[in-house]
Amino acid sequence: MNFCEFLFPSGFFSSQPVHTALLVGGGAAIVSGIVGVFTVLRGQAFAGHALADISSAGGAAAFLIGINPLLGFLIMALIGGAGMEAFGVKTARERDLVTGVVTGAGLGVAALLLYLTVTTTSARGATITVMFGSMFSIPGAIVPPALAVGLGALALAAVLYRPLLLSSVDADLARVQGIPTRLVGLAFLALLGLAVALSALTVGAILSTALLIGPAATALRLADRPGRALLLAPLIGLAATFLGILIAYDSYGWTGGHGWPVSFCIVTLIFLAYLATSLPRRAGKALPAIDVEV
Numbered sequence: 001m002n003f004c005e006f007l008f009p010s011g012f013f014s015s016q017p018v019h020t021a022l023l024v025g026g027g028a029a030i031v032s033g034i035v036g037v038f039t040v041l042r043g044q045a046f047a048g049h050a051l052a053d054i055s056s057a058g059g060a061a062a063f064l065i066g067i068n069p070l071l072g073f074l075i076m077a078l079i080g081g082a083g084m085e086a087f088g089v090k091t092a093r094e095r096d097l098v099t100g101v102v103t104g105a106g107l108g109v110a111a112l113l114l115y116l117t118v119t120t121t122s123a124r125g126a127t128i129t130v131m132f133g134s135m136f137s138i139p140g141a142i143v144p145p146a147l148a149v150g151l152g153a154l155a156l157a158a159v160l161y162r163p164l165l166l167s168s169v170d171a172d173l174a175r176v177q178g179i180p181t182r183l184v185g186l187a188f189l190a191l192l193g194l195a196v197a198l199s200a201l202t203v204g205a206i207l208s209t210a211l212l213i214g215p216a217a218t219a220l221r222l223a224d225r226p227g228r229a230l231l232l233a234p235l236i237g238l239a240a241t242f243l244g245i246l247i248a249y250d251s252y253g254w255t256g257g258h259g260w261p262v263s264f265c266i267v268t269l270i271f272l273a274y275l276a277t278s279l280p281r282r283a284g285k286a287l288p289a290i291d292v293e294v
């Protein structure tokens with residue numbers, strides 16, 4: 001057995017579930033990496049986590065009524081973002097309070113819908129799939145709409161790039177230059193909702209924050225400018241996603257047919273990548289300082 005046969009077991013490249021996981025997971029990693037950089041710069045990681053939790057209600061509803069789970073995640077994430085913005089908060093403290101309240105409401109609805117799903121339908125694994133993901137069981141029919149959502153998110157990010165970046169690093173300067181920061185903030189929440197829906201579909205609602213924040217935070221530690229972090233974060237997310245899928249597939253041969261969850265493998269790799277960036281600091285070496293020049 002040569003190295004390639006050891007690394008890529010028989011059937012990996014011909015497996016349809018693997019193809020679907022690579023396409024959907026890769027798209028989610030790219031979108032999450034880019035949106036995640038803005039999320040970290042804006043200090044809205046909690047909002048990203050909240051939308052992921054809220055989207056679980058949409059995923060549960062999708063299983064209950066039998067519709068495309070991506071549609072369920074997407075609709076609820078967008079509703080959650082609109083709900084957080086509707087309160088018109090002005091301070092970070094108020095924003096966190098509102099986010100917490102909306103998150104609690106969303107999780108409460110998700111709990112009810114998941115209960116109804118497992119007690120009235122045959123979808124017994126809905127709770128695990130919605131909360132923690134099941135990439136090898138994603139149907140191939142989801143690939144086209146998932147890629148369409150990803151392309152839409154990238155297009156929106158491109159349109160918003162300059163005003164969003166400026167308002168993220170210096171909101172006061174953005175206002176002076178005439179940028180409607182409230183409108184940009186609302187558009188960003190919509191963009192965040194698209195990213196969260198994709199990541200929730202792949203690694204689950206509970207773990208989607210790792211795909212959204214982990215690669216972005218790692219990239220911002222390594223890059224000296226936000227623009228470079230926007231290029232690096234998707235690459236880190238893609239590497240973790242593809243390698244996580246490979247490890248999960250390989251694990252079926254290690255564990256007698258009961259492979260490790262793909263989401264666990266991906267999230268663990270993201271954590272290790274972020275942890276590795278802390279080693280220079282522990283060794284007394286400074287990482288590049290972020291230059292906020294746009």
